[in-house]
Amino acid sequence: MTIATHSVLSGTAQRPLYIGLMSGTSLDGVDGVLADYATGAGQVLAHASCGFDAPLRAELLALNSPGGTDELHRAALAANALARSYATVVAQLLAQARVPATAVAAIGAHGQTVRHRPQLFDGTGYTLQLGNPALLAELTGITVVADLRSRDVAAGGQGAPLVPAFHQGVFGRGGQTVLALNLGGIANLSVLRADGSVLGFDCGPGNALMDGWCQQHLGLDFDENGRWAASGRVLPALLAALLDEPFLRQPPPKSTGRDLFHRAWLDAHLQSFAGARREDVQATLAEFTAAACANAARAFGGAAQELLVCGGGALNGHLLDRLGALLPGIAVTTTAGRGLPPQQVEAAAFAWLARQCLLGLPGNLASVTGAHGPRILGAIYPA
Template identity: 70%
Template sequence: MSDLYIGLMSGTSLDGIDGVLADFSGPRMRVTHHASAAFAPALRAELLALNTPGDNELHRAALAGNALSRAYAEVVQALLQRSGLPAHAIRAIGAHGQTVRHRPQEFDGTGYTLQLLNPALLAERTGITVVADLRSRDVAAGGQGAPLVPAFHQGIFGRPDETVLVLNIGGISNLSVLGADGRVLGFDCGPGNALMDHWCQLHTGQPFDRDGAWAATGQVLPGLLTSLMQEPFLHKPPPKSTGRDLFNPPWLATHLEPFGHANPADVQATLTEFTATACSACVDSYKIDSKTLAVCGGGALNAQLMRRLQALCPSLQVVATDALGLPALQVEAAAFAWLARQAMHQAPGNLPSVTGAAGARVLGAVYPA
């Protein structure tokens, strides 16, 4: 039976879709092909809008899920074309969907996490079994539903001789602590690229600050940084997770009110420093015998952010996960290929030590080809 899986990821940064073809037949997983696609501007705008309450949400969310599934299917077709493989050679697709709400344990004690997708349509479009809705079972079991990647990180990056720290910086940042003794912790640190991208789009018209070049021209505003760092979420103990429900433009606007005439480049520099500071504060709590902080996600491509992380974590070597054998933009998609494989083998995909769930659970709903 095939041990080839496709993983599809579109994260909170809303920068597009990453897909990988992963081969699990050897002693270690191997990514054989990678494909990515930017969101069409209208779809990106609608997905962003659906992060906040609005008119006719159910109808709009259903159509956005359809559009996202078609875009996912195009990435799958690109992977099949590049690999020369037919659809039936792939055991399953692990499809994350687009998170538009993440409120575990809130309101009624259970809360919810909501990822837009039409997995049935994706299965129809690709002819491949789809595993989706990968977070809600963990939430039902009392967990945060996030982060789910630390178990995968342990298998790929874990070492028996040191604690490895893996920092994923997408729209939100999360840290995996891979203990030399095999114990794994993980939690969301706070904002990743979401606030930086929003401010960059607002003031330059560009979707993100390439290489952090704009931030590098500004000066950090100490008063604003202090205000941002007072956010209670940053000081909660794990398990914890967050999203655009908290770190969003209205939240930022509240903190910016006393700094109404600030230079936009200085605000961008401060937001970059905010992400670096929130992440480094988490790292400081767990670095123990670590030598390396491996960074993945789009934040690994932000040279200014990486420089600030290195300055704030001087005892560690701050590198992109490329140096550990898996390119930074492939890690999360590969994790969802792994999660699909776990589901197809009826094996747990969560770590209660990370999410706080009552126990290990098989994650995801399966839509057969």
């Protein structure tokens, strides 16, 4: 089996073009990039995105919570719908770049996380991303690399975050410590140290709680530029209760998701604040995200003087302002100033991970995930 797979992929792996597809815990849709690795350092040639329609988004959110009926059937149908959304983005990327599918070595497809429990009480763990990579390979005619987290978990790691190794290659600066903060549904921090070593971990909620509150009370997918949060006042007692979450005090390696930071978790904290204004709750949720990230940066960032922000939260001006206020002495900017727009970073990372897999190279960092050592990540579905 190994020999046959190598025969199929030996030529493919040498092609310089790779596609990365990311649909994260924010559940807002799919981001994709086409990256060229002809010179070793990837260059993004095209970027495309596709939002989830309301029924798919609602189903993916429901599948994040246990206890539903006929979950296996529903999950399979959602995975098929997700593969078709992925294929739409792939077609857009190829059209933009004017390249044929045959020129692309592989697609790195993250899939949609619906469970992330790498450490259970009995010492076992798992991570589950919905997706149908076989269908995606059929729809696109391109080799697909998927299930990129499970091998790290099997090796004793968290399976997340996987992007710090990519961050180091793109944003690291010799002799300086740089921080990279991804603000998706969940926030994760990469500490790119001056000596070349890397630390990375999930540091709390990103947009998930803010977006959920905004959707419930304004009927909008997100709080554009943080204007609604900026109109409210932070509730100190609520903020203190949110920041008392034990996960935030846990040392890395660590990772989290909607398994922890979900609506029921928030509702439990809001029971004592039933009369609070909605905009004040939103202001407090924004401050919670900013404070959790800032606390992690102070605790583990060493002498860093630069924080590069990516992900959807990088477009929230109010959130960036609060990060800047909480981190005096650290320049808070987006990754755009370093040549990679915020909404392209994670997709580009999964293009890189697909390339690592096809070339037989590790994709994880044991210093980040806590795995027993470097591992080749991903399952390959040849075109």
